[in-house]
Every structure is written in C-alpha cells, then in structure tokens.
Amino acid sequence: MLSKIYKMMAFRRKYVKNNYEKLGYRREDTMEIVDRRNKIVAKMAIFICALLIVYLFASMYFIKHLYFGSKINGRDVSGKTVEEIKKQMTSELNTYTLNIRERDGKKEQIKARDINLKYKSDEQFQNFKDEQNPFKWALSFLNTKSSNMTAEVLYNKEQLTKQVDNLSCFTSSNIIEPKEPSFKYVGNSFNIVDQVKGNKVDKDILLKCVSDAVSKMETTIDLESANCYITPKYTSKSENVIKARDVLNKYVASKVTYTFGDSKEILDGSTINKWFIVDDNFNVTLDEEKVKEYVKSLANTYNTVGKTRSFHTSSGNTLNVSGGTYGWQININKEVQDLIGVIKQGQAVTKEPVYNQTAVSHSSNDIGNTYVEIDMGNQHMWFYKNGSLIVEGDIVTGNVSLNTATPGGIYKLEYKEKNATLKGQDYNSPVSFWMPFNGGIGIHDASWRSVFGGEIYKTNGSHGCVNSPYGLAQTIFRNIDVGTPIVCYY
Numbered sequence: 001m002l003s004k005i006y007k008m009m010a011f012r013r014k015y016v017k018n019n020y021e022k023l024g025y026r027r028e029d030t031m032e033i034v035d036r037r038n039k040i041v042a043k044m045a046i047f048i049c050a051l052l053i054v055y056l057f058a059s060m061y062f063i064k065h066l067y068f069g070s071k072i073n074g075r076d077v078s079g080k081t082v083e084e085i086k087k088q089m090t091s092e093l094n095t096y097t098l099n100i101r102e103r104d105g106k107k108e109q110i111k112a113r114d115i116n117l118k119y120k121s122d123e124q125f126q127n128f129k130d131e132q133n134p135f136k137w138a139l140s141f142l143n144t145k146s147s148n149m150t151a152e153v154l155y156n157k158e159q160l161t162k163q164v165d166n167l168s169c170f171t172s173s174n175i176i177e178p179k180e181p182s183f184k185y186v187g188n189s190f191n192i193v194d195q196v197k198g199n200k201v202d203k204d205i206l207l208k209c210v211s212d213a214v215s216k217m218e219t220t221i222d223l224e225s226a227n228c229y230i231t232p233k234y235t236s237k238s239e240n241v242i243k244a245r246d247v248l249n250k251y252v253a254s255k256v257t258y259t260f261g262d263s264k265e266i267l268d269g270s271t272i273n274k275w276f277i278v279d280d281n282f283n284v285t286l287d288e289e290k291v292k293e294y295v296k297s298l299a300n301t302y303n304t305v306g307k308t309r310s311f312h313t314s315s316g317n318t319l320n321v322s323g324g325t326y327g328w329q330i331n332i333n334k335e336v337q338d339l340i341g342v343i344k345q346g347q348a349v350t351k352e353p354v355y356n357q358t359a360v361s362h363s364s365n366d367i368g369n370t371y372v373e374i375d376m377g378n379q380h381m382w383f384y385k386n387g388s389l390i391v392e393g394d395i396v397t398g399n400v401s402l403n404t405a406t407p408g409g410i411y412k413l414e415y416k417e418k419n420a421t422l423k424g425q426d427y428n429s430p431v432s433f434w435m436p437f438n439g440g441i442g443i444h445d446a447s448w449r450s451v452f453g454g455e456i457y458k459t460n461g462s463h464g465c466v467n468s469p470y471g472l473a474q475t476i477f478r479n480i481d482v483g484t485p486i487v488c489y490y
Contacts, residue, residue: 005170018115023233051156070147073217085125087312089151093117098169098213101222103199103229108167110210115160117214135367155214164210169201169223180280181236183248185273190248192241195232202230234282244282251276251286255348257341260302261362272343273420286343292336295353299330304359304366309410311487314373314382314392319489325438325468326485327366329356357412360485367410371485372443372465372476379453381443381466383476390479393472395454396446399461400435406464411437411486414478420444424463432470433477441465445473 026440031377067087068078075092077085128149178198181259183190206228213221223229234241252269275290304327311321334354342349360368374380374395382392398406413435420434424443429448436442446452446467468476 026269027126027225059135059137062132062137063223066129067132067137067147070128070132070149072125072149072151072356075217078121082126082129085129086122089119089125093119093153094218096217097219098210100210101220101224102169102201103224106169108169110160110163110214114163115214116156118154124149124151141428150216153215153217157211160210160214161207164203164207170203174199174425174485178232180232180234181238181241183245183278185252185269188269188295189252190245190273192236192245194236195234196230196470198229200230201228230289233280238282239427240282244278244284248273248276248278249344251284251343253346253348254343256342257350258348259299259352263302263362265298265301269340286340288336288340291339292332295332295335295339298335299332303327303329305329305357306409307407309365309367311367311410311489313375313489314389315375315378321408321410321489324411324488326359326410326412328359328362330354363425364425367485367487370481371487372413372480374486374490376407376408376457376487376488377490379455379457381468381472383480385479391472391475393469395472396449396452396461397457398441398464402461404461404464405457406441406462406488407438408488408490409438411488413480413484413486414442414481416480416484418477422465427463431473433473435473435477443468443473443476443486445470 017211061079064081065079066081070077070080072085072089075089077088080088094110096117098110102108102110146165177195178194180198181195182193184193196231201223205226206223209221209226209228212218237359252266252273254272256267258265258267271294275287275294277285277287279285298438305325306341307322307327308320312318312320331354338351338354342351359366360370370385371383373382373384374397376397379395379397380392381395383390398404414437415435417434418432420431422429422431422434431444431446434442434444441464443466446462447470449467450467452467
C-alpha cells in the first residue's frame with residue numbers, strides 16, 4: 001500500500017514539473033509546494049495504516065474476548081473469555097449475599113446457599129459473547145446495549161419464601177405497629193397525638209423486592225427506599241387531621257344545662273369528649289348510642305311514669321302507689337337528635353329535654369293538688385281541684401270475680417267525651433259523661449245502677465271502668481281538665 005502511495009506522489013511531482021510553465025508558477029515554488037503536500041499525504045497514509053493494523057489486531061483479540069466495558073449483572077467482565085466469565089460468575093454466585101437494610105440500622109441477610117441459587121445455564125454467557133461481533137468492537141463505545149447482560153438465575157421459591165418468613169422483622173415481639181395520628185383530651189380541648197411510624201413490613205412487597213433483587217443479583221435492598229414498610233396514611237400535619245381536631249374542639253365547647261324544676265344536670269366537654277367516632281379518613285361523627293345512653297340516664301333519674309309515689313289519702317293514710325301512665329317521660333329519640341344538634345353547633349344552652357308527657361311539677365309530689373282519688377277497697381271517689389274538694393261519692397269498679405278488676409296506679413285523663421256509647425264483647429252502653437284514663441278504662445255515669453259502693457264490685461262490678469252516679473260523674477266532667485292525675489289504689 002505504501003509503495004502505491006509513493007508511486008502516486010512521484011507521478012504527481014513529474015506532472016507538476018512538466019507543466020509548471022502552463023500553470024503560471026515559478027518552477028522552484030511549485031516543486032516546494034508539491035513536496036510539502038506529498039509529506040502530509042505520506043504521514044496521513046502511515047497513520048491510517050497504523051490505525052488499520054491496530055483495529056485488525058483488536059478485532060482478532062475480540063474474537064475470543066468480550067468488549068471492554070462489558071458487564072454481566074453489573075459485574076465487570078471486560079476482556080474476559082467465556083471460560084473466564086464462567087469461573088468469575090460461578091465464584092461470585094457461590095458467595096452471593098443479599099443484604100437487607102431495615103430501620104434503626106438493623107441488617108439481615110439471605111445467602112445463595114439458603115435458596116439453592118444457580119445460573120439457568122452456562123450457554124447464556126456464550127450467547128452473550130456471540131452477540132458481540134469482533135469487527136464491530138469500536139461501535140460498542142457508542143452502543144452500550146451490546147455490552148450489558150442480565151444472566152438468568154434460578155432459585156427455590158419455597159426456600160426463598162421461608163427465608164423471608166424467618167426474618168426477624170416479622171417476629172411479633174419486634175414489630176411496632178404503625179398508628180395514625182390520634183387525639184387526646186386534655187384541659188378542656190383535644191390535642192393531636194403524632195402518628196407512629198412503626199416498623200411493620202408488608203411481606204408481599206418485601207418478597208417481590210427480594211425476588212427481583214436475587215434475579216438481578218443485586219446485593220442490597222433498603223426497605224425504606226423500597227417502600228416495604230406499612231406507614232400511616234396521615235400525619236399530624238395533614239389537613240384532614242387538623243380539621244378533625246378543630247371539629248372536636250368545637251363540639252366539646254358545648255355546654256348544656258338541663259333543668260328539672262329546682263334540679264339541674266350540666267353536660268359539658270368532660271362528658272362529651274367520650275362520644276366521638278373518628279373514622280379512617282378523620283371524619284368526625286357523634287356516637288349516637290353513647291348520646292342515647294346519656295339521655296336514658298336522665299330518663300332513669302327524672303322520669304316518674306310508673307314509679308312508686310307516697311300518697312296521702314283522703315282517709316288519712318299514707319300509701320305507696322306504683323304503676324300507671326301519669327308522670328314525666330322524656331322522649332329519648334327526639335332528645336337525642338336535639339342534643340346532637342346543640343353539640344354540633346358548639347352552643348351553650350339551658351333547656352328542658354323533649355318530653356313525651358309531663359306532670360304538674362318536678363317535686364316529689366308531682367301529682368299536685370288537682371286530682372281524682374279512687375279508693376277501690378272502700379269503693380269511694382273524690383275530686384280535688386287546687387286543693388279544694390269539689391265532689392265525692394260511692395262508685396262501683398271492676399268485677400273481681402271475673403278478673404276485670406280496675407288496675408291500681410296513677411294515670412292521667414286522656415280526654416273527655418259527652419254522650420258516648422261504650423261497646424264491648426257483650427255490652428253496648430250509652431253514657432252521658434265519658435272520661436277514659438287507662439286505655440278503655442275510664443270514669444262514667446251508670447244509669448243502669450241504682451246502688452253504688454259496698455262490695456258490689458266483687459261479684460257484680462264493671463268491665464274495669466269506674467261506674468259513678470250521674471251527679472258525681474257530671475260534676476267531675478264539668479270541672480276536670482285533660483291530663484289531670486287519677487290515683488287508683490286498694
């Protein structure tokens with residue numbers, strides 16, 4: 001090749017020499033230029049030849065050796081033969097250890113022997129070498145794809161799962177459960193308690209990370225950066241958490257003063273703070289069951305319907321009378337809703353509970369001094385209004401022998417009706433004055449009777465009603481109001 005170059009240079013020099021006059025140059029100048037150019041061409045030719053020789057020698061080298069910069073599973077195998085690669089990779093495989101970094105600086109390991117780790121085949125190394133064309137080695141500096149390989153490995157999946165299961169981070173005594181932020185009631189208000197990050201690992205995520213790392217022959221997994229930990233969804237700075245705290249503090253600022261005559265019950269944050277439900281997304285609701293328990297406690301204390309009362313009779317005796325429908329009775333369901341509304345407004349209010357029915361007063365004698373008194377043992381009835389006796393007289397009550405005796409207890413007049421007809425299974429009786437106080441049992445005139453009192457009620461009594469002389473029933477009817485207590489006793 002060099003001889004050809006020299007012949008070309010001589011021909012060019014001769015050509016220029018023979019034609020220098022035609023070119024308009026002095027002969028000496030022209031020859032100097034030609035000589036200078038010939039030297040440059042010669043040097044370039046020598047350089048190109050040298051490069052070509054180096055390239056050819058390198059190509060011969062890469063027939064058996066990998067490109068420079070070649071890596072298998074991140075390990076440098078530059079310039080190695082296939083046999084050398086097998087030895088290197090086998091050696092590294094046998095000593096392979098996957099290091100698992102956990103929180104608080106703790107580390108654990110899974111070793112190759114623990115999972116029966118091995119390469120899928122040695123042919124993959126030869127295939128990797130075969131894909132590298134030795135005459136295209138220079139292009140490998142531009143295309144690194146041909147210089148990198150991930151060698152496939154095999155391992156025992158059951159043994160790998162067992163190794164993961166046996167990691168100390170899954171020992172129950174070592175696990176600190178993560179906790180969402182919470183609230184603590186201190187000094188009449190709620191404070192946010194910071195979340196607990198904990199160290200509980202999601203086993204499924206970790207197992208996948210370990211499998212991927214082993215497959216790629218990676219040597220380290222950081223559980224934090226790999227997001228293997230189960231973490232709280234919210235922090236103490238989350239908007240939802242702050243909003244929930246503000247709602248709670250609004251609610252516990254409520255103060256409800258219940259009045260029961262001269263008695264009071266004060267409900268405030270010291271009790272209300274125990275009634276909240278905060279869900280997983282920090283939505284705040286009132287526990288209606290706990291609100292109901294509180295209202296029921298009020299009802300148990302202040303309801304008087306059916307309770308035993310001490311009653312001073314017209315005969316001068318003092319009796320305990322129980323049962324009946326008269327008295328105070330809180331409407332629990334409606335009061336629960338009323339109370340929830342007050343708390344949600346964060347209000348301070350004084351109120352009475354919502355009642356199904358009321359009595360004359362909240363004193364121990366909630367009957368007052370206007371009432372009907374029925375002494376069924378003596379078959380006599382009195383009507384007092386504002387403490388004054390309006391009328392009294394003998395009566396006939398329910399038939400004892402037929403088990404239709406008039407029930408004892410304290411009731412209230414439900415309504416009154418003039419010229420009513422009382423109907424039953426075996427009777428149809430028109431009356432002038434009808435005053436029911438216990439369902440179908442009431443006070444009424446009984447024109448079909450000419451005698452009242454005595455022991456008539458034992459064998460010839462009513463179906464449960466209080467039979468009265470016309471005048472007695474009329475006087476009571478004209479003076480009594482709906483809701484008036486009616487006391488029945490033996």
